[in-house]
Amino acid sequence: MSSLGLKRKSLVEHDAQTRKYNSTEGAVSLAVLGSQTESTRHSHGQMSSYNDRDTPQTNHRALLYERASPTLATDNDSWPSTRNFRLNSSIVLIGIRGTGKSSLAVILAAASGRQLIDSDQYFRQVSGCSRAEFKRNNDHAIFQQQEALVLESMLWDNQEGCIIVCGAGTMERRGQKLLREYALTHPIIHVVRDPESIQSYLKAWDTQKVSHFLQIAGPIYRSCSNLEFFNLSETVSRGGTNTTSSEQDSSLESQIDQRPQASTPFLTLKRIQRDFLSFVAFITDDREETGRQQASFPLSLLPVESRRNTLALSVPFSALCETSVDIEELEYNVDAVELVIDVVEHTAQAASDLDLADKISHAVALIRRHTIVPLIYHVESYVRPKRPASANQNERVSDREYSALVQQGLRLGPSFLTIDLDRDKTLLANVIRSCGNTKIIGHFESRQPFPGGWDGDECLKIYERAQKLGCDMLRICQPAVKVEDNDAVQRFRHKVQNLPIRPIPVIAYNTGPLGRMSRCFNPILTPVTHSHFGKSSGLVDSDVTAVAVQKALYSSFVYDPMQYFVFGANVSYSMSPAMHNAAFEVCGMPHRYSIFQSAELRGLNELVENPYFGGSSVSLPYKTEVIPLLHSMSPHARAIGAVNTIIPIRNNDLADPRVSEVSSIHLERTRAGPVRGIHGDNTDWIGICNCIRRGLSPANAIRQTTTGLVIGSGGMARAAIYSMIHLGVRNIFVYNRTIAKAERLAEHYNRQDLFSQGRRPEDRPRVRILSHTDDPWPVAFKQPTIIVSGIPAHSIAGEPAPNFNVPTQWLESPTGGVVVDLAYKPLNTPLMKQIRALSHRGWVALDGLDVLPEQGFAQFELFTGRRAPRRLMRTIVLQEYEDDEVHDDRNAIQYRLRNLDGQLT
Ligand SMILES: O=C1C[C@@](O)(C(=O)O)C[C@@H](O)[C@@H]1O
Structure with missing residues (x-):
């Protein structure tokens, strides 16, 4: 008999007295209006009358309740635990039916190997029958007791390595208490969703009823959880019109070119997968997963506060609620997005508004869906008057409301959160104690100049306060009254950095028109706006x-x-100049990117002798030839054995080991002067990696048994293998017409010990050879779900183009997979045609036009030390692409141009 069977007996026999539950405990009391059904007669004091297992028809009831706390909890003792959890802590999902808890749990289980536990199934396993049957056959008190005991066992017997989905049955009063207790040491995520999506899932309820129920249930679920995730429904933008992902996509356009958009059925959960996995990685401080999520771009590897001249775009909450904002477009050129909870006069009155918390949650989800930069959550301390001349100019948001809004922010796991240093000490201490992995920016905004300005004692005291409280950073500003105040800010910054205490980074600037200069020269996370927001x-x-x-x-x-x-040697066709020049322009940078064609490697001398040399893409045949000329190389380029990006070193000390670190290199990137050395990197692998990630459906999440296949054995095939290893693929096969070359390539990787720290030899990645296209797929391995082809699609030196098709016996993965063909001349290679024809079986095709901008983003970051404007660069590449021989392409390109949104890396 299984241990569960034994447990079952002991649970049923468990003496109710041993757990001292107080039946009057718990703040919430629910009364059920409507027909007095069996369940409703017994449901006073509990919430479980709304049962996950009920049919929608039986749920046609309205619920009323007495609220003990408003939607946004405000009491000091309601501050939850530290939100610091063990890496492997079990995670609990709660939320009303239709919010997508189960899908999220499946996604997480597939990606992380956590064991999935569903409360209803667990009840059945432990009790030997379903919850409904148990209820029918037992006295109500016994049923309640059994529910509490099952929940207790489910939580405390599975404290590690699980993802636990709690249905509504677990939310009666005793369940709430157990969950609150569990939340002291484990992440309990309240999953929220918009009423329309819940309604379309529940079918029988109308949206109004769902909204009403959400208002009732929200405070209860919030009081039992320490985190919150808004499950943003997918909408597919097609040529300007939005449709939901559930609608059938039978348009001719989509048949022309099956792009990896949300409309491709296998990828509908793709973006939510990314959002949710990043959220979980953040709250559990899972650096490995965060690294995988961050797409390996050079800048994403550096904490934003360690970089120079970083900018944070302020996005007012009110603007996000009122107008539709194209966040992806606004994100160009910034390093963080700051959601500013601006308490406008009318919002202030509605701060106890039942759905304000939902709206904030929604706003955070929207920003995350459309950006990849860190999120800063900031609650304004003063009520914003609706009219500038209003009498309420200086009305402060009450401590109670401020605290509630900050708490809601912490639940959403932002990268940074500000606290007003002018607030009550206990409140500030509570925020810092319960901030989990969120970094805290102590914020002080003076509306009047400080006595003595930046040179006076006041600013210093504020710095020390932030320091003592344990803030990770300080943000301090005051109005400038004269231009010289902008110099004074610099003096202040230098002064505090030289104090004999551990320094914390400082964001310091002047406000008002005269203070703009100080904003331009503030080194980290300067708040900037976008013309889109205007004065409104x-x-x-x-x-x-x-x-x-x-x-x-x-x-x-x-x-x-x-x-x-x-x-x-032959780069006249390159689309890189158009792509990089457009990016420089939109970012306000006066740089120039040009073609430099040279029949000999020596041509490079001319470039590096130029004091304005900023860097170069390296194309064939020099990707390996250039290596002996380099002074340093990134570990990636070294492992791959090829370089596609070089950047100048202007450091005096070439022996300084830091020169190979991006952090030191990018600082001097855009300053002219003699070039003392060259640093080599490889961004091709990043491009391939991100295309694989983009096209891989959640069903094909990478596991120990995942298999990859690489076609070819040139430089791109090398980069492809490296990408697969980086993504965690352990079984990699190479097919190449010349077997000896494939063997050399396999040997190149097998003798290296990449990403193997602490792994047993049998768990390390291994590259194997496939000799003939007639061979069956090796039985000991799963069919490949990731295929990358690095063979040219056009004729080279009179040799005909290879016209390669993957043998059908290697394409039998039941869940399809992703195929990346690095060629784009022509676009419709035989391989791409073959894979697009298999889209109904879950195969997704990406080509060289997808990879080129991805490797270009990383290159732009290495060249300039700034984030690349991704959507613009993708657009330019597609616009530039022209191939007169293949007429189909034009339609396909048009379609792709209309569907660029949401390709986030
Ligand atoms: O292979 C390529 C293509 C490219 O060389 C071009 O011609 O645009 C640019 C390189 O960065 C990249 O690795």
């Missing part, structure tokens, strides 16, 4: 935009206009 959002002319800051840095000679190139 209450932002005034004293704000600066990201482009204005960039332009100011160049026109004041902090940075220089640099020259970049694509260097190769």
Whole structure:
């Protein structure tokens, strides 16, 4: 008999007295209106009358309750635990039916190997019958007792390595108490969703009823959880019209080109997968998973506060609620997005508004869906008057409301959260104690200049307060009254950094029109606005935009206009100049990127002798030939054995080991001067990695048994193998017409010990050879779900193009997979045609036009030390692409141009 069977007996016999549950305990009391059914007669004092297992028809009831606390909890003792959990702590999902808990749990279980436990199934396993049957056959008190005991066992017997989905049956009063207790040491995530999506799942309820129920249930679920995740429903943008993902996509366009969009059925959960896995990785501090999520771009590997001249785009909550905002477009050129909870007069009255918490949750989800940069959550301390001349200019948001809004922010796991240093000490201490992995920015915004300005004691005291409280950073600002105040900010910054206490980073600037200069030169996370928000959002002319800051840095000679190139033997066709030049322009950078064609490697000398040399893409045949000329190389380029990006070293000390670190290299990237050495990197693998990630459906999440297949054995095949190893694929096969070359390639990787730290030899990645296309797929391995082809699609040196098709016996994965063909001349290679025809079986095809911008983003980051404007670069590549021989392409390109949204990496 299983241990569960034994447990069952002991649970049923468990003496109710041993757990001292107080039946009057718990703040919430529910009364059920409507027909007096069996369940409702017994349901006073509990919430379980709404049962996950009930048919929608039986749920046609309204629920009333007495609320003990408002939607946003405000009491000091309601501050939850530290939110610091053990890496492997079991995670609990709660939320009303239809919010998508089960799908999220399946996604997490597949990606992380956590064991999935569903409360209803667990009840059945432990009790030997379903919850409904147990209820029918037992006295109500016994049923309640059994429910509590099952929940207790489910939580405490599975404290590690599980994802536990709690149905509504677990939410009666004793269940709530157990969950609150569990929340002291484990993440309990309240899953929220918009009423429309819940309604379309529940079918029988109308949206109003769902909203009403959400208002009732929200406070209860919130009081039992320490975190919150808004499950944003997928919408597919097709040529400007939005449809939900459930609608059938039978348009001709989509048949022309099955892009990896949300409309591709296998990828509908893709974006929610990304959002949820990043959220879980953040709250559990799972650095390995965070690394995988962050797509390996050079800048994403550095904490944003460690970089120079970083910008944070302020997005007012009110603007997000009122207008539709294209966040992806606004994100260009910024390093973080700050959601500003602006308490506008009317919102202030509605701060106890039942769905305010939901709206904030929704806003955070929207920003996360459309950006990849860190999120800062900031609650404004003053009520924003609706009219600038209003009498309420200086009305402060009450401590109670402020605390509630901050608590709601912490539940959402933002990367950073600000706290107003002028607030009650206990409140501040509570925020810091319960902030989990969120970094805290102590914020002090003075509306009047401090006595003595930046040189006075007041600013120093504020710095020390932030320091003592345990803030990770300080943000301090005051109005400038004269231009010289902008110099004084610099003095203040230097002064605090030299104090004999552990320094914390400081964001310091002047407000008002005269203070704009200090914003341009503030080194970290300068708040910037976007013209989109204009004055309607209450932002005034004293704000600066990201482009204005960039332009100011160049026109004041902090940075220089640099020259970049694509260097190769035959690069006249390259689309890189168009892509990079457009990016420079939109970011306000005066750089130039040009073609440099050279029949000999020696041509490179001319580039590096130029004091304005900023870096170069390296094309064939120099990707390996260039290596002996380098002074340093990234570990990736070294492992791959090929370089596609070079950047100048202007450091005096070439022996300094830091020169190979991006952090030191990018600091001097855009400053002219003699070049003392060259650093080599490889971004091709990043491009391939991200395309694989984008096209891989959640069903094909990478596991120990996942198999990859690489076609070819050239430089791109090398990069492809490295990408697969980086993603965690352990079984990699190479097929190449010339077997000896494939063997050399396999040997190159097998003798290295990549990403193997602590792994047993049998668990390490291994590259194997496939000799003939007639061979069956090796029986000991699963069929491949990731295939990358690195063979050219056009004729080279008179040799005909290979016209390769994957043998059908290697394409039998029941869940399909992703195929990346690195060629794009022509676009419709025989391989791409073959795979697109298999889209109904879950195969997704990506090509060279997908990879080129991805490797270009990483290159842009290495060249400039700034984030690349991704959507723009993708657009330019597609627009530039022209192939007169293949007429079908034009339609396909048009379709792709209309569907660029949401390709986040
Ligand atoms: O292979 C390529 C293509 C490219 O060389 C071009 O021609 O645009 C640019 C390189 O960065 C990349 O690795």
